[in-house]
Amino acid sequence: xxxxxxxxxxxxxxxxxxxHNARTIAALTGxxxxxxxxxxxxxxxxxxxxxxxxxxxxxxxxxRFAITRGNAFEAQVKADGGxxxxxxxxxxLGVPVPERxxxxxxxxxxxxxxxxxxxxxxxxxSGSEAALxxxxxxxxxxAGQRVHLEPDLVAARLGGRFHVVEIKSFPVIDGQAxxxxxxxxxxxSAVYVLALRDLFAAEGRDPESVSHDVVxxxxxxxxxxxxxxxxxxxxxxLVLRRxxxxxxxxxxxxxVVPTGFTADPAAEPATLAAALxxxxxxxxxxxxxxxxxxxxxxxxxxxxxxxxxxxxREALGGIAEVTEVLALATGxxxxxxxREEAAALLRAAARLRADALAGHPx
Amino acid sequence: MSTLRALARAQAVAAGVAQxxxxxxxxxLATRPLVLVPLAMAGEAHAPLAALVGTAPDDARLLIVxxxxxxxxxxxFVTELAGIVLPWLDGFRGVSEAVAVDRGxxxxxxxxxxxxxxxxxxxxxxxxxxxxxxxxxxxxxxDYPVHPAVPLLGRWLTFFAERxxxxxxxxxxxxxxxxxxxxxTGQSAVEDLHLPALLGWIDPPAGWTGVAAAARxxxxxxxPPAGPATDPEFDNAALAPAMAAWAAAxxxxxxxxxxxxxxxxxLRGQLAPTWELMWRGLGLLGALPPGARVAGRWAGDxxxxxxxxxxxxxxGGPQPRRDGAVAAAVRLxxxxxxxxxxxxxxxxxxxxxxAEHRLxxxxxxxxxxxxxxxxxxxxxxxxxxxxxxxxxxxxPVRVPVGATLWSTARPGQKAKVVFVTPAADGRTExxxxxxxGMGRGLTAPPGSVPQxxxxxxxxxxxxxxxxxxxxxxxxxxxxxxxxxxVADVSTRxxxxxxxxxx
Ligand code: SF4
Numbered sequence: 001x002x003x004x005x006x007x008x009x010x011x012x013x014x015x016x017x018x019x020h021n022a023r024t025i026a027a028l029t030g031x032x033x034x035x036x037x038x039x040x041x042x043x044x045x046x047x048x049x050x051x052x053x054x055x056x057x058x059x060x061x062x063x064r065f066a067i068t069r070g071n072a073f074e075a076q077v078k079a080d081g082g083x084x085x086x087x088x089x090x091x092x093l094g095v096p097v098p099e100r101x102x103x104x105x106x107x108x109x110x111x112x113x114x115x116x117x118x119x120x121x122x123x124x125x126s127g128s129e130a131a132l133x134x135x136x137x138x139x140x141x142x143a144g145q146r147v148h149l150e151p152d153l154v155a156a157r158l159g160g161r162f163h164v165v166e167i168k169s170f171p172v173i174d175g176q177a178x179x180x181x182x183x184x185x186x187x188x189s190a191v192y193v194l195a196l197r198d199l200f201a202a203e204g205r206d207p208e209s210v211s212h213d214v215v216x217x218x219x220x221x222x223x224x225x226x227x228x229x230x231x232x233x234x235x236x237x238l239v240l241r242r243x244x245x246x247x248x249x250x251x252x253x254x255x256v257v258p259t260g261f262t263a264d265p266a267a268e269p270a271t272l273a274a275a276l277x278x279x280x281x282x283x284x285x286x287x288x289x290x291x292x293x294x295x296x297x298x299x300x301x302x303x304x305x306x307x308x309x310x311x312x313r314e315a316l317g318g319i320a321e322v323t324e325v326l327a328l329a330t331g332x333x334x335x336x337x338x339r340e341e342a343a344a345l346l347r348a349a350a351r352l353r354a355d356a357l358a359g360h361p362x
Numbered sequence: 363m364s365t366l367r368a369l370a371r372a373q374a375v376a377a378g379v380a381q382x383x384x385x386x387x388x389x390x391l392a393t394r395p396l397v398l399v400p401l402a403m404a405g406e407a408h409a410p411l412a413a414l415v416g417t418a419p420d421d422a423r424l425l426i427v428x429x430x431x432x433x434x435x436x437x438x439f440v441t442e443l444a445g446i447v448l449p450w451l452d453g454f455r456g457v458s459e460a461v462a463v464d465r466g467x468x469x470x471x472x473x474x475x476x477x478x479x480x481x482x483x484x485x486x487x488x489x490x491x492x493x494x495x496x497x498x499x500x501x502x503x504x505d506y507p508v509h510p511a512v513p514l515l516g517r518w519l520t521f522f523a524e525r526x527x528x529x530x531x532x533x534x535x536x537x538x539x540x541x542x543x544x545x546x547t548g549q550s551a552v553e554d555l556h557l558p559a560l561l562g563w564i565d566p567p568a569g570w571t572g573v574a575a576a577a578r579x580x581x582x583x584x585x586p587p588a589g590p591a592t593d594p595e596f597d598n599a600a601l602a603p604a605m606a607a608w609a610a611a612x613x614x615x616x617x618x619x620x621x622x623x624x625x626x627x628x629l630r631g632q633l634a635p636t637w638e639l640m641w642r643g644l645g646l647l648g649a650l651p652p653g654a655r656v657a658g659r660w661a662g663d664x665x666x667x668x669x670x671x672x673x674x675x676x677x678g679g680p681q682p683r684r685d686g687a688v689a690a691a692v693r694l695x696x697x698x699x700x701x702x703x704x705x706x707x708x709x710x711x712x713x714x715x716x717a718e719h720r721l722x723x724x725x726x727x728x729x730x731x732x733x734x735x736x737x738x739x740x741x742x743x744x745x746x747x748x749x750x751x752x753x754x755x756x757x758p759v760r761v762p763v764g765a766t767l768w769s770t771a772r773p774g775q776k777a778k779v780v781f782v783t784p785a786a787d788g789r790t791e792x793x794x795x796x797x798x799g800m801g802r803g804l805t806a807p808p809g810s811v812p813q814x815x816x817x818x819x820x821x822x823x824x825x826x827x828x829x830x831x832x833x834x835x836x837x838x839x840x841x842x843x844x845x846x847x848v849a850d851v852s853t854r855x856x857x858x859x860x861x862x863x864x
């Protein structure tokens with residue numbers, strides 16, 4: 001074990017590293033500037049357990065109705081050896097619908113190494129006839145670890161190019177879908193594109209044969225009939241790549257972590273909370289939707305303008321502490337020269353607010 | 363986010379309770395609003411699950427769908443909802459008033475009141491929009507006939523959802539939007555979308571701070587979410603077993619009644635707390651005095667209601683799935699104009715809103731120190747009355763010479779900036795030349811020119827009428843922009859989805 005790996009294991013405690021999936025990898029791009037998160041994710045800490053232990057449990061429940069519906073739609077789309085899926089994908093890509101295509105289910109109960117090998121062999125085998133590959137086992141390097149991805153995913157090979165096909169059960173109504181859901185699907189698909197490209201590169205094949213256009217298949221309008229749309233994930237690929245590169249340089253990251261730092265969920269809550277505070281975080285309201293530690297970090301960030309959202313912080317001249325904002329606004333505290341402009345604005349704002357609230361004529 | 367509003371948030375953090383960002387109410391409050399709290403089934407494409415609906419706090423009707431995946435049950439729900447909403451809408455079609463148009467050469471009529479619909483949050487508006495979309499094209503005949511009230515309700519819901527896009531309209535309002543328009547909390551905008559937490563900040567229970575009340579409100583076990591999305595815990599632990607029990611009791615009437623009663627109890631338990639919050643929110647808003655221009659905007663809502671009711675009377679068809687190119691441009695232009703007008707009107711109505719513009723230099727307040735109300739400019743073909751005044755202000759003046767300003771006290775009068783002169787102790791002297799709002803003669807009527815000693819708020823914001831844009835008719839539109847139109851309203855564009863992907 002390298003010293004980095006040893007340190008990560010010590011941070012995590014006894015538990016094996018938490019398994020990543022496309023969702024958790026996608027979530028890594030959520031707050032890329034946060035060291036606390038990068039260290040915990042890099043070490044593979046179980047952040048849900050950690051949050052629970054320090055008294056700020058995450059709330060990321062999923063309704064079983066949604067799960068059932070998602071599975072049913074996926075099964076429907078994949079039925080008949082993917083004939084319907086093939087037609088949808090080909091039409092959306094604007095290529096002639098092939099007469100037939102092979103359907104290879106790479107899922108199964110056999111060992112990981114066997115499955116990985118089967119996926120590798122099947123996906124990189126030469127051949128250009130239309131083919132659909134279900135449940136491929138892919139891998140990515142995250143913070144020095146090999147992470148396996150077992151997506152409910154179809155990789156479509158049409159005209160010699162591969163496209164990632166994501167099946168999602170949120171509706172597309174009159175050509176419009178919930179932007180937040182589309183954005184989430186785009187990042188997840190980008191994870192798969194990246195993993196597929198890595199696989200191709202490792203085999204000496206052209207990674208660009210995996211398209212950056214992914215095909216999103218959703219129910220159309222209010223019925224169950226599927227409709228395919230194209231999403232360009234180039235931007236998401238860049239962001240992902242950057243964050244994975246950052247996590248690959250764990251040694252750099254670990255320099256901000258004090259020796260003896262632990263995030264072992266078995267440790268005492270008070271110890272854990274104190275330890276967490278030693279690694280700098282960068283809480284923003286977006287964390288609430290993306291990181292298991294959000295309630296802990298929000299509580300810690302109380303009194304900071306950033307906790308109110310970035311636009312608020314910017315409108316307050318970038319001043320970090322609410323108490324300082326108010327002290328400058330009332331003139332109680334004199335500003336240092338580089339803050340003078342912000343302070344003058346705050347003083348004017350405070351005076352105008354007070355005037356208007358006191359009912360002075362305007 | 364203006365610095366003034368951001369400061370109010372910071373003050374809310376320190377005070378532990380929300381701070382006002384308005385001194386008057388900027389929306390109309392109806393005497394008989396319809397409050398609607400919808401819940402949707404998780405995972406489905408906007409399938410209704412339940413709703414509490416009514417026009418008074420003690421008059422909540424509960425509608426439920428025991429199995430939202432069942433199409434007949436969904437349409438039964440919509441029919442029941444129509445049975446409440448449509449008679450309520452008809453109740454506003456009694457009395458009309460005459461409105462002069464075309465400079466008094468003609469009159470048209472509009473109803474003296476109009477319906478106002480409230481939902482908890484913007485997601486509730488989206489839900490109604492999509493409920494309207496999924497019902498307005500249905501037909502009472504053909505393969506899958508529905509009750510004739512279903513497509514009618516769909517058209518009305520679509521009407522309301524479209525009004526809700528128009529800034530300043532009070533036809534369909536989300537309570538969280540209405541409250542954050544008037545109060546700033548010590549939490550972020552995302553957290554403000556949660557009605558229980560928002561009200562926790564604005565009106566915490568006695569002995570509680572806003573932050574504590576909001577934290578408590580975040581526990582779905584204590585405060586169920588305000589919909590339309592349900593709490594996943596509730597779905598998994600309570601709703602799913604109750605639905606299963608209802609389905610299993612298929613041929614046992616007694617068991618089915620019991621299972622139905624359980625569903626009613628559970629869903630009411632999820633909806634009732636939000637129902638209470640809705641009326642509390644209405645009470646808080648009702649305690650604010652209305653802004654002077656609110657009634658004028660409400661008249662626009664009354665016009666729209668009248669117009670749409672007449673459209674339906676004339677057997678008008680449902681709103682298209684998508685606007686054509688011209689209709690889309692016209693709509694965009696209309697919304698932009700409405701947004702500008704609304705922003706200006708709020709500033710004129712409310713010194714606290716005007717303060718935001720003073721901070722950015724779009725307005726300043728000063729005292730009149732000199733006035734020449736009789737000044738006549740005779741350099742042109744005929745003499746015109748052009749009084750001049752000098753205003754002294756302590757605020758920064760960021761308007762150039764030659765700019766036109768307006769005063770909130772005399773919105774019909776233009777004030778052209780003639781000189782801007784820095785004076786002692788950071789003051790600025792501004793000389794203004796006035797035109798308009800003084801009659802036709804060469805002598806200004808008393809009160810039409812500001813007097814020495816009067817305090818004025820001068821601003822670049824103008825209430826002056828913004829001209830409507832001119833757009834080609836559909837027939838004149840080139841085919842590259844979607845015209846001449848295909849009659850089929852279902853024409854779809856394939857570019858839509860990519861446009862929502864960042
Ligand atoms: S919740 Fe905390 S640890 Fe997670 S990303 Fe935000 S600041 Fe970092």
